[in-house]
Amino acid sequence: MRLNSRDLSWQVIISALLRRGMVLIVLVALMVYFTSQSDRFLQQRNLINILEQNAALIIITVGMTLTMLIAGIDLSVGSVAALAGAISAGLIVNNGLPFGVSVVITLAMGFGIGLINGSLIIWGKLPPFIATLAMLGIGRGLTLVYTEGRPISLNGVEEYTFYGRGDVVLPLLGEIPVSVLVALAVVIISGVVLSTTRFGLHVYAIGGNEETARLAGVPVNRVKMIAYGSSGMLAALGGMLLTARLFSAQPQAAVGLELDAIAAAVLGGVSLFGGVGNVFGAVTGGLLVGVLSNGMNLLRLASFLQQMIQGVVLVLAVAVDMITKRVEGL
Amino acid sequence: MISDDSQALLQLQNINKSFPGVQALKDVTMTVLPGEIHGLLGENGAGKSTLMKILNGVYQADAGSIMWQGQAIDLNSPQAAQQSGISMIHQELALVGYLDAGKNIFLGREPHGMIPGTINWRKMYADARHILEELGLTIDVKRPVRFFSIAQRQMIEVAKALSFDARLIIMDEPTSSLTDREVETLFYQMRSLREQGVSIIFISHRLEEIFEICDRVTVLRDGQWVATSPIEELDRDILIKHMVGREVNQIYERRSNQASEHIVLEVQNLNRGARVKDISFQLRQGEILGIAGLVGAGRTEMLETIFGVHPAKSGTIAINGKPVSIRRPDQAIKQGIGFVTEDRKGQGLFPVMTVAANIAMTRLTELVRTVFVNWREVNSLAEDFIKRLDIRTPSPQQNVRNLSGGNQQKVVISRWLTLNPRVLILDEPTRGIDVGAKSEIYRLIQQLAADGVGIIMASSELPEILGVSDRVLVMHEGRFAGEFDPKQATQDDLMVAATGTYQEGCLK
Ligand SMILES: Nc1ncnc2c1ncn2[C@@H]1O[C@H](COP(=O)(O)OP(=O)(O)OP(=O)(O)O)[C@@H](O)[C@H]1O
Numbered sequence: 042m043r044l045n046s047r048d049l050s051w052q053v054i055i056s057a058l059l060r061r062g063m064v065l066i067v068l069v070a071l072m073v074y075f076t077s078q079s080d081r082f083l084q085q086r087n088l089i090n091i092l093e094q095n096a097a098l099i100i101i102t103v104g105m106t107l108t109m110l111i112a113g114i115d116l117s118v119g120s121v122a123a124l125a126g127a128i129s130a131g132l133i134v135n136n137g138l139p140f141g142v143s144v145v146i147t148l149a150m151g152f153g154i155g156l157i158n159g160s161l162i163i164w165g166k167l168p169p170f171i172a173t174l175a176m177l178g179i180g181r182g183l184t185l186v187y188t189e190g191r192p193i194s195l196n197g198v199e200e201y202t203f204y205g206r207g208d209v210v211l212p213l214l215g216e217i218p219v220s221v222l223v224a225l226a227v228v229i230i231s232g233v234v235l236s237t238t239r240f241g242l243h244v245y246a247i248g249g250n251e252e253t254a255r256l257a258g259v260p261v262n263r264v265k266m267i268a269y270g271s272s273g274m275l276a277a278l279g280g281m282l283l284t285a286r287l288f289s290a291q292p293q294a295a296v297g298l299e300l301d302a303i304a305a306a307v308l309g310g311v312s313l314f315g316g317v318g319n320v321f322g323a324v325t326g327g328l329l330v331g332v333l334s335n336g337m338n339l340l341r342l343a344s345f346l347q348q349m350i351q352g353v354v355l356v357l358a359v360a361v362d363m364i365t366k367r368v369e370g371l
Numbered sequence: 372m373i374s375d376d377s378q379a380l381l382q383l384q385n386i387n388k389s390f391p392g393v394q395a396l397k398d399v400t401m402t403v404l405p406g407e408i409h410g411l412l413g414e415n416g417a418g419k420s421t422l423m424k425i426l427n428g429v430y431q432a433d434a435g436s437i438m439w440q441g442q443a444i445d446l447n448s449p450q451a452a453q454q455s456g457i458s459m460i461h462q463e464l465a466l467v468g469y470l471d472a473g474k475n476i477f478l479g480r481e482p483h484g485m486i487p488g489t490i491n492w493r494k495m496y497a498d499a500r501h502i503l504e505e506l507g508l509t510i511d512v513k514r515p516v517r518f519f520s521i522a523q524r525q526m527i528e529v530a531k532a533l534s535f536d537a538r539l540i541i542m543d544e545p546t547s548s549l550t551d552r553e554v555e556t557l558f559y560q561m562r563s564l565r566e567q568g569v570s571i572i573f574i575s576h577r578l579e580e581i582f583e584i585c586d587r588v589t590v591l592r593d594g595q596w597v598a599t600s601p602i603e604e605l606d607r608d609i610l611i612k613h614m615v616g617r618e619v620n621q622i623y624e625r626r627s628n629q630a631s632e633h634i635v636l637e638v639q640n641l642n643r644g645a646r647v648k649d650i651s652f653q654l655r656q657g658e659i660l661g662i663a664g665l666v667g668a669g670r671t672e673m674l675e676t677i678f679g680v681h682p683a684k685s686g687t688i689a690i691n692g693k694p695v696s697i698r699r700p701d702q703a704i705k706q707g708i709g710f711v712t713e714d715r716k717g718q719g720l721f722p723v724m725t726v727a728a729n730i731a732m733t734r735l736t737e738l739v740r741t742v743f744v745n746w747r748e749v750n751s752l753a754e755d756f757i758k759r760l761d762i763r764t765p766s767p768q769q770n771v772r773n774l775s776g777g778n779q780q781k782v783v784i785s786r787w788l789t790l791n792p793r794v795l796i797l798d799e800p801t802r803g804i805d806v807g808a809k810s811e812i813y814r815l816i817q818q819l820a821a822d823g824v825g826i827i828m829a830s831s832e833l834p835e836i837l838g839v840s841d842r843v844l845v846m847h848e849g850r851f852a853g854e855f856d857p858k859q860a861t862q863d864d865l866m867v868a869a870t871g872t873y874q875e876g877c878l879k
Pocket residue numbers: 390391393394395413414415416417418419420421422462763773774775776777778803805
């Protein structure tokens with residue numbers, strides 16, 4: 042199918058609007074619905090709660106978005122998050138390292154794991170799905186070995202737990218959780234990088250057509266390495282926030298988080314085939330996932346029902362995406 | 372050959388390159404002078420694109436050397452080639468569909484912004500607009516390229532190659548999807564580049580273009596160098612003989628109109644949007660109906676509507692006098708209509724499958740015994756067509772992606788022929804196909820017509836339209852703007868109708 046400028050009719054415009062705005066519309070609709078069902082929903086504390094609960098997911102979704110934009114995927118984020126939580130806690134509690142040093146080492150480790158993923162994909166020629174699936178297993182295994190299967194408690198390490206539960210008082214906004222500010226910073230920085238830098242353009246070019254990008258002289262391998270490295274690093278950051286929230290590093294933390302992140306990204310309009318989508322969409326998708334589960338919790342829905350509803354929402358969102366794409370003539 | 376090689380911009384010496392099962396290049400030698408337009412000719416599969424990809428750093432030669440401005444040079448990546456001042460327009464369109472025209476043009480060479488790592492978007496779009504305007508293309512540079520027509524995309528490719536100061540620009544069949552008018556603007560640009568001292572290697576299967584634009588010509592045959600000479604010392608026959616290795620007497624063999632009285636396809640008042648307006652025509656059994664028109668006149672859209680790719684808004688289609696409903700391609704196929712699309716890479720081929728599977732694909736259900744595909748029959752069917760259409764492939768098991776452009780086209784045509792269609796629609800059937808193969812395809816089309824198939828053939832090449840068709844319809848802005856008898860009409864007559872300056876009522 043092909044469209045020419047003259048055929049750019051209202052259909053296309055409406056569908057483009059729908060596609061960009063769909064998650065937002067659903068998000069607002071859900072919020073209106075939950076507000077009508079529970080007076081607790083719209084309370085400021087609850088809204089901030091939603092943000093706080095989902096700060097880690099949002100950060101990890103940003104990394105996932107990066108890898109999906111280059112037509113890849115990163116299934117290892119959940120395991121990397123758990124490993125990062127364990128190691129950052131262990132370095133402080135067992136080795137007596139200062140908090141700052143521990144954070145730097147942990148982030149570097151996350152980046153390193155991402156680079157290993159990238160190398161397996163680029164030079165090992167493994168499909169991203171397989172390479173990062175292997176890393177999912179390895180990362181979880183390492184976490185269990187390192188923690189010997191027991192949580193590492195962070196009681197008393199206040200610098201660390203501040204990032205999970207602490208608030209900062211901002212003018213006008215009042216008390217805002219630190220984790221939310223961290224997530225906000227990640228979103229803004231990555232959004233700006235993707236939309237204004239050469240790196241960002243190259244990410245979209247590779248996802249759109251890798252061969253073309255290579256022929257045009259785009260440093261394809263370097264860009265891919267940075268994308269996987271960043272995803273690993275953001276997973277580590279997210280893992281530390283989760284740990285800080287729980288006051289302890291759990292060996293079974295973040296199990297299945299990769300699926301939530303993929304769902305969030307897809308809900309937010311990031312294509313599984315690469316080249317399409319952006320961080321802000323992905324974040325809206327993450328919030329949608331968060332609002333949905335918060336609201337369903339408030340309504341005391343059984344957890345199996347919650348899971349089913351989440352599945353249905355995902356299917357609907359992707360279906361809408363596919364239909365609008367068809368109308369746009371792809 | 373040139374005696375004073377010290378002046379040469381580029382010397383390729385004894386280049387060899389093999390792919391599994393094929394030696395694509397054997398000891399090829401070629402010299403390019405500064406400020407010349409050098410034609411590179413050869414049949415499909417002769418090795419032209421392979422040689423050029425070596426020059427652009429996409430492939431590495433197995434043996435041989437490349438001298439660039441008198442010095443040995445190692446071209447191991449497209450970046451390296453770009454840095455040396457070599458740019459290339461690839462034969463298969465290489466654009467990122469989701470990205471806009473401006474980004475595509477400057478991809479990999481974005482102008483730097485103030486902050487390191489950022490892009491000076493304003494400069495990028497302004498420059499893109501400027502280059503495109505010079506090419507006579509006023510399009511929105513912020514529009515994703517997937518929305519542009521193939522011809523427009525081709526011009527964007529050209530703009531991409533012009534967007535940096537290259538000393539040598541390789542153009543691998545840039546004109547294959549352009550009509551005369553766009554070719555003229557391209558040639559104008561090429562001449563002005565030549566005046567600025569830029570060298571161009573120009574590949575085309577249209578010999579008229581070679582004679583119009585080239586200073587010197589190199590011919591390859593079966594991966595080997597055959598000849599290099601100034602264009603003045605060549606004529607059409609010599610050139611063809613160099614390429615094919617034998618004489619091809621006549622490309623278009625006129626045949627008598629063998630159409631029967633029986634009307635196999637009748638289209639009435641077909642409408643769909645701005646590009647298909649009130650289309651009515653009849654196609655008789657055994658008739659070859661040529662469709663001419665400028666790029667954007669709606670030829671492809673009309674054919675796609677008949678084939679059900681886009682359902683019509685209104686109008687009727689009748690097969691053998693019976694009205695039929697065609698809203699999807701499978702319904703068209705059931706009615707015995709075949710459609711060779713203009714975009715063979717995007718719509719015609721299964722690029723990761725073998726030649727045999729590509730040819731047999733639409734017949735697979737018949738070739739399935741109980742549950743398993745009968746591969747022996749698939750292969751023998753494929754071999755049959757490989758022979759009939761002279762498809763150059765080491766075996767039916769070769770991946771179709773590895774075939775040269777022209778041979779891929781023959782594979783697509785073969786697939787439709789396996790269905791023995793009643794009506795065969797061909798959209799630009801000889802795009803990118805060499806002279807030898809072209810005449811074979813014309814003969815094939817005429818043979819099919821003689822066997823009673825109704826043929827609709829849209830083409831931008833007017834000599835082809837006039838040489839092959841029994842009757843010609845010209846489209847202009849979605850409507851038919853004239854009907855001609857090719858035995859009497861001239862190219863000019865068709866052009867006049869295609870540009871809309873044709874007067875109603877002076878049907879030839
Ligand atoms: N990547 C590849 N793998 C295997 N074989 C290849 C590959 N690329 C090209 N070939 C083979 O090398 C030969 C030369 O192909 P090439 O594309 O250079 O021909 P060409 O002269 O450009 O033809 P055309 O006019 O059809 O574009 C052909 O036999 C082709 O099948």
